[in-house]
Amino acid sequence: MLKLLLEHDGFQVEAAEDGHKGLEAFRRADFDLALVDIGLPGLDGYQLARQVRQLPGKQRTRLIALTGYGHPSDRQAALEAGFNEHLVKPVKPAELARVLNTAP
Numbered sequence: 361m362l363k364l365l366l367e368h369d370g371f372q373v374e375a376a377e378d379g380h381k382g383l384e385a386f387r388r389a390d391f392d393l394a395l396v397d398i399g400l401p402g403l404d405g406y407q408l409a410r411q412v413r414q415l416p417g418k419q420r421t422r423l424i425a426l427t428g429y430g431h432p433s434d435r436q437a438a439l440e441a442g443f444n445e446h447l448v449k450p451v452k453p454a455e456l457a458r459v460l461n462t463a464p
Contacts, residue, residue, distance in 0.1 A: 362395070371460070379403025386412050391421050393460070398427040398438065409442040424459055426451060 376382035398405035430448035
């Protein structure tokens with residue numbers, strides 16, 4: 361649903377159903393911003409962020425954790441893994457808009 365909403369708003373979106381496919385997408389293409397769930401199957405969002413940050417040229421990609429894990433320790437773990445921001449689901453539309461429209 362989020363993919364459809366973002367596309368409707370004019371964003372170019374690529375979706376991956378698990379962490380391994382997400383990592384493959386990062387290896388293939390450059391993204392300005394990525395919304396990543398922490399609870400991904402196979403390779404979780406923390407592992408994905410760490411591996412993305414090791415890929416050449418991917419340090420500038422804005423990684424946004426979009427997750428149901430909302431404790432302060434979850435936020436800290438996301439930032440330590442390489443995420444730029446941590447948003448808790450369900451994310452408020454204004455908060456999502458702020459993240460999407462903030463220049464890197």
